[in-house]
Structures are given as structure tokens and as C-alpha cells.
């Protein structure tokens with residue numbers, strides 16, 4: 001089978017397609033023929049060799065040379081202990097090494113919602129789970145509350161706007177001029193074009209600020225937060241060659257020390273109950289993955305470069321071609 005491999009850190013050009021042996025599922029695994037996947041900043045960090053990635057995966061070169069997490073595809077075979085899936089089932093989920101024609105999955109495999117294409121379902125796992133956990137678990141968002149989403153037009157942001165609406169919140173989305181219509185079409189009640197208006201100068205006060213872009217320091221963000229509101233840091237600019245967004249995140253945590261607001265940074269965890277909740281939102285048509293562009297597996301470096309611009313509109317999908 002074809003799979004994406006990287007044997008050194010560097011630019012997206014280190015990503016190569018190689019032919020590997022097709023995996024065989026063990027008794028408790030499902031073999032999935034992958035139709036689609038998507039790129040995420042985590043993969044960008046892994047490939048570019050951020051310090052944190054090197055500490056986990058090898059200081060001088062990656063020990064785990066496979067990459068990719070999100071997937072959607074069709075079950076090809078199942079191990080003898082598998083009862084929930086059978087060959088031919090359309091599925092999606094998360095599995096390391098997903099930039100490949102096949103993956104063997106034990107944990108995160110779910111029925112693909114019938115109303116999503118493979119490209120849409122393959123763009124879900126990382127970004128949608130992050131958005132859901134940021135809003136519900138860390139942001140404690142309740143129906144009727146006001147949330148501001150800074151960085152509303154990228155992978156996480158486009159899911160966050162829709163999920164926040166589905167949870168009954170009043171949503172203000174912050175994005176650039178070219179994405180204002182997208183944010184509106186996703187259901188944002190109000191859209192702020194950050195090239196024309198600084199949201200931290202607004203007289204509005206929010207119950208939750210979901211900061212995906214990290215474009216303002218804490219003292220400015222605090223101005224638009226109600227007392228005891230939640231400020232959830234999802235991401236920040238890749239401002240440091242070795243630490244990426246971590247320096248900005250740490251700076252914010254320190255600056256916010258002693259504030260009445262609850263400041264949280266978290267790393268999303270794949271959990272079955274969250275996938276099932278997302279599946280329900282997809283099935284009810286309340287959330288729909290927005291895919292800006294689809295690249296064939298062979299163009300993985302171009303897809304990664306596109307993501308690396310930091311201005312994706314929704315998700316960038318990868319499809320496996322014959």
C-alpha cells in the first residue's frame with residue numbers, strides 16, 4: 001500500500017510516498033481502506049521538528065515515520081473479536097498513520113454519517129473534537145451565553161462556530177475580510193473582520209472567548225471578558241522556531257495569574273462519547289464539515305504547505321487515489 005513517510009524534520013518536502021506492506025488486522029482490530037484524511041497543525045509541527053515533537057518522537061530524526069490522524073473509509077476486513085463492524089461499512093475516526101491507503105483501527109472507529117462525503121468525514125476527528133471539547137468541557141458553554149471565537153474560519157474555527165450555535169450560544173466570529181461570508185453562513189450571529197475592527201476594543205462582554213488564533217495579548221482579551229468568564233486557549237501563532245505556540249501560551253497563563261476569569265489551555269483527547277455526540281450533530285444537519293480543498297495523497301507536501309500559510313478556510317482534505 002502507499003503511505004506517507006518522513007525520515008527527517010524539515011519543510012513539507014520531507015514528506016514522501018512509499019510502498020509499505022498492507023497491514024493485517026489482529027483479533028480486535030478493523031482493517032479500513034482509507035478514502036480520505038485531512039491535514040492539521042499538529043502534523044505541521046511534527047514534520048517541522050518543533051522541540052516538543054522531537055522530545056516525543058526523536059531528537060535528531062523521527063522514530064515514528066508515519067503521519068496523519070483523521071480518516072474516513074470503508075471496512076475491508078475485521079478481526080475475529082469484532083462484532084460492531086463488517087466489511088463494506090463506511091466509517092471514520094482517528095488513527096495514527098492515517099496518510100495511507102489502509103489503517104488497522106482498534107479504538108476510534110465510528111459509523112460515517114450518511115449525509116457526509118468521505119472528504120468531509122475524513123476532515124472531522126482532530127478539528128471537530130478540539131472545537132467540541134474547547135466549548136463544552138473547558139469553556140463550560142451554556143445555551144444563551146455569548147461566545148467570541150477568534151480564528152473562526154479555519155479547521156477548528158468552522159466547527160466551533162457551528163457547534164456553539166448547536167449548543168444554543170450567541171456567537172461572534174472573528175476572521176479576515178475574505179471569510180466573513182463563510183462565518184455568517186456557518187451561523188455566526190455577528191462577524192468581526194479583524195482587518196477592520198479590533199474585537200478587544202469592542203464594548204461587548206463575553207462569557208467565553210475561544211482563542212484559536214492567539215492574536216492579542218491577555219490584557220487586551222481580558223477587556224472583553226465578563227468577570228468569572230472562561231478564556232480557552234486553543235492555539236497561538238507559531239512565533240518561536242523551537243517552541244511554536246508554546247511561548248505565547250505560557251506568557252498568557254502567567255499574565256492571567258490571579259484574574260477572576262478561568263484561563264485554560266488544553267490538548268484535545270479523542271473520546272468515544274464526543275465522537276458520538278458529533279455524529280448526532282452531523283446526522284441532524286446542525287454541523288457540516290467545511291472542506292476548502294481536496295489534495296490527492298501524492299500532493300501531501302502541497303497540502304501541508306497550504307495549511308502552513310495559517311489561512312485555510314475550513315479543512316484541507318487528502319484523498320487516496322488508485
Ligand SMILES: NC(=O)c1ccc[n+]([C@@H]2O[C@H](COP(=O)([O-])OP(=O)(O)OC[C@H]3O[C@@H](n4cnc5c(N)ncnc54)[C@H](OP(=O)(O)O)[C@@H]3O)[C@@H](O)[C@H]2O)c1
Pocket residue numbers: 040041042126127130150151152153154155156157174175176177179194212213215233234235236237245266267268307310311312313314315
Ligand atoms: N489545543 C489543541 O488540542 C489543538 C487542536 C487542534 C489545533 N490546535 C491549534 O489551533 C490553531 C488552529 O488550528 P486550525 O486547525 O483551525 O488551523 P487552520 O485551519 O490553519 O486555521 C487557522 C485560522 O486562523 C485564522 N487567523 C489567522 N490569523 C488570524 C488573526 N490575526 N485573527 C483571527 N484569525 C486569524 C485564519 O483565518 P484568516 O484566513 O481569516 O486569517 C485561519 O482560518 C493552531 O494553532 C493549532 O495548533 C490546538
